[in-house]
Amino acid sequence: MTTAPSSGQSTGANEENYVAPTPATVTPELLAQHSITPDEYERILTALGRVPSLTELGIYSVMWSEHCSYKSSKVHLKRLPTKSGRVVQGPGENAGIIDVGDGWACAFKIESHNHPSYIEPHQGAATGVGGILRDIFTMGARPLAVMDSLRFGPIQRGSQADDLVSKNHSIVEGVVSGIAGYGNCFGVPNLGGETKFEPCYSGNPLVNAFALGLVKIDEIFYGKAAGVGNPVIYVGAKTGRDGIHGATMASEEFKEGSEQKRPNVQVGDPFMEKLLLEACLEAMKTGAIVGIQDMGAAGLTCSTCEMGARGGVGLDVELDNVPQRETGMNSYEIMLSESQERMLLVAEKGREKEVLDVFAKWGLDAVIVGTVKPESRLRIRHHGVLVADIPNESLTDDAPIYHRPVGEWSAPVLVEPSDDAQVALSEPRNYTADLRKLLASANVSSKRWVHEQYDTMVQTNTVQGPGGEGGVMRIKGTGMPRHERGLAMALDGNSLWCYLDPKLGAMHAVAEAARKVALTGATPVAATNCLNFGNPEKPEIMAQLSAAIDGIAEACTALKTPITGGNVSLYNETRGEGIYPTPVLGVVGILDDVTKAVPADFQRSGEAILLLWPIPRAEEPNPDLKVPFEPLPISQYPLPALEVKPRDEAEPEGTEAETSADLIAFGSSEFAKVVLGSIWGRPPALDLAAEAELHNLLGILAHKKLISSARDLSDGGIAVALAESAFSHGIGATVEQEPALMANPLFGVFAEPASTVIVSAKQANISEIQKLASESNYFSARIGATGGDRLELSIYGDPVISASVAELKEVWASALESALHDEVTA
């Protein structure tokens, strides 16, 4: 293993006095510590033409880690759509960029910080936010908003072993305070996102941070070095020993004892980051900056070789010049440090002072550490001695790519409900009590406790903050005066659905994220994804990943939301148990007039509530639906669920097959999981063409100012959707559920059909809404009216839910906090 190859492209050999970096004593143990396989080591020997130095080995180890190289996912990621007329920058840069009009562009991206957030929740989450913010402002964009997609283990006592639940509590507390502490100080509003709980995330929480920023389209900066002789400048925080091998850690399964890797976790300094933001944007204005990249995962290593590779040049760096926080650091440590709040930039030769002056004004370290060279090699010296000399491409484009075996994945979950579930389904039920249970459940309950810790309003652009469907920001200085343009954004991912069917589940994630954006009236235009999966060396995990990517590709194509970037996080397993496959999608949309943004909550009493759902393909609109329905008392409705008969034998719909599809989908609902304590079946069907039509329809309804609120049927079905619409302003509703959506009354109230939304509107607008809906191939039924202080829902004329809005709200609003404060009583 230590034998050097006989022939190699000994690079600097033609230079006088060239002394190659001192070879390391390479042993199998050393390679294992660096997570480098014997095959990969052979590649290193070939690329270098000699035995690597220890510093070089460290550099290869981080650059070829899953986290930096995407070696397991790259071949699959190629299937994602990445182009459209709006895409200015697709995947491969620090962030994706789209054209939003009026000379403005927006940069956005989502990234995971899962493993660090388990080891040290507060700092792990904080530095996750810091990293994604740097990805945005390194492109010249001022961060406008952040959101987070969070997954935790259960927090309700009794749901898992007490020590696990307690640990989950502290992870939730730490992650939320970390996100808050960083974003609040930095001064970027947090628009929420989503917070979900499943047992599989105990011991492997997910923290996916999304950020979006604005930049003038002709003032975008790239992470590309150019101009031989130009100075390479290091700016920001000093380098310490923190986070060494963080990138490698994030690419390994968690094993017992990895908590002891604690020093690996970096500590964030949001104040420094705020100064870095202001200084970088000001320095960019001087026109003297050629390229700029943040030092995130793999720190100085990643920024030096990537900037060089993108520009086809090399960076020659002397580590003695790197500002250091600790004494006695060696080259290995300096190159691999993941100290936060640092940037690397290339300036125009002769104009260094202009750049350095800006950083001095902001009290930041800015030091020339190297020079741009013509050869595309990364050359690192320490105390004048060459310690690394590597062809850039071998670290980036030529990094190993694996075609890992893709096996089969089939969730170990029955398609049909269990006997117990069937009994529960057919029992007479108190729907109001069921609704309370859902409202108090971890996934449905209010996330106010989370959001109130975030500054959601700084920068004074927040038109719709957390708690609604999508977040909506205005863009100052665009569009018409007082009618500026807006950006809407949302995150979504239903991991249970992806577990049951990775492809369909991933399609739903795209569809729902885009739907949330469309519900605000915006046109969804682009997406970013964060793919959180288990160990890719297991063929069934690769099957999940591959299928999910297929689903995302199909949905993003159909909904015209290309992927402009993102992140893959693999090895999300603890003690051999993988998480649910969890692709998280972030979708961004544009509103031409932000004053037309549609909220998710009922706005006033006395308005009509309409239900919109797609007309099934290959079927004509059913004229019967327009005829007033003859209510049948619920007591006479045929139960149990499995033996549901068509309610009218003469009607063509409601066949056995359809009933069965509804039953199968119901097993993946929040109701089945929370109320029945049982999971079966597959996710609901999704018609992407119909989904696209819905987004278009919602845009028209908003543009014509026909609707006052819009919300989709999601976790907990129409019952939860109505309750949540009522909470914000305490406006109740009286609703008769549309019979066409009910194969069974229970499904009519709690099922979660795709592409189905409720809107509230002035009575005078109903006919126009219905006309437009039908033009978009949507059914629209007026199912009730807003008003009063109660939620009344009936089916077939029988009241099934009746409760005061205030009482339901109390249950929903307090659940999360009470669960978190529920200590073990010894």
Add this chain to the structure above:
Amino acid sequence: MKAHVYVTLKTSVLDPQGQTIQNALRKIGFTGVDGVRQGKYFVLSLAKGLTLEAAKAEVERVAREVLTNPVIEEYTYRIEE
């Protein structure tokens, strides 16, 4: 020479952090702790050649004028040779 400066809230001022810690201690089962006051701790490395008198004067001023807010906080310090 080093100065160790301890800053705490005045006893007359409510200390919710201290109370929260105290409540937690009771829950965990530390019955021997009757009260907790939390605060901040600073280590000042003093310039070489400073006399003890001069050091005391310097530390007093730093503690009084910068490290504490006299409306709500008080301080103590010790100097280590």
Add this chain to the structure above:
Amino acid sequence: MKFGVLVFPGSNCDHDTYNVISEIAHQPVTFLWHDSEDLQNVDAVLVPGGFAYGDYLRTGAIARFSPVMQAVKRFADAGGIVLGICNGFQILTESGLLPGALMRNAGLKYICKQVHLRTETTNSLFTNQLTKGEVLQIPIGHMEGNYYCDAETLHQLESEDRIAFRYCTPKGEITREANPNGSLENIAGILNAGRNVLGMMPHPDRSSEKLLGSADGWKIFSSMVNALATR
């Protein structure tokens, strides 16, 4: 009339405050960098929210030593109008321009939400466009907004009619539930003895446009504009 917005390293509502003056009040406004004692002949100083110097020692503790604050003290002593919002209020108390201190919220967490304020006095340059008892909806966003002062100071504030705003219910009742941070006597904002300096934790800069949820905060800025115009 010309407004000046202070900028410390870590200020993050400086642009928001600037924007209200330039885009809504349509008045001249300039940023005043922390490093200079030159107030550029402004007629009013706005100390914005944020995390000056990271709030790393205590909120506002380091900012008070900056050159610009020495100038602001002289400006206020001479009767100049100074409004401190959120971190700005914290800086003004640390600087001694306003009495008392802002401690960690009773709930120990950062809180960002809409709250209601009752106007306690209209006798000021900041509240002359309001009516006594008027309820305003203005958001807060802070970790240290729990106002504290000793009994003597409180008595003085009350007897001199220097409490500008208290946290209240939407109907204007002063209750414990309406108090978001444990603040003494629900105090949200106070005036100095000269009534030319106001510090408040809630953010009128975030509530000066209906689009953002409330325009009630605008009344405070328009009171200032009105006061300056008639001065």
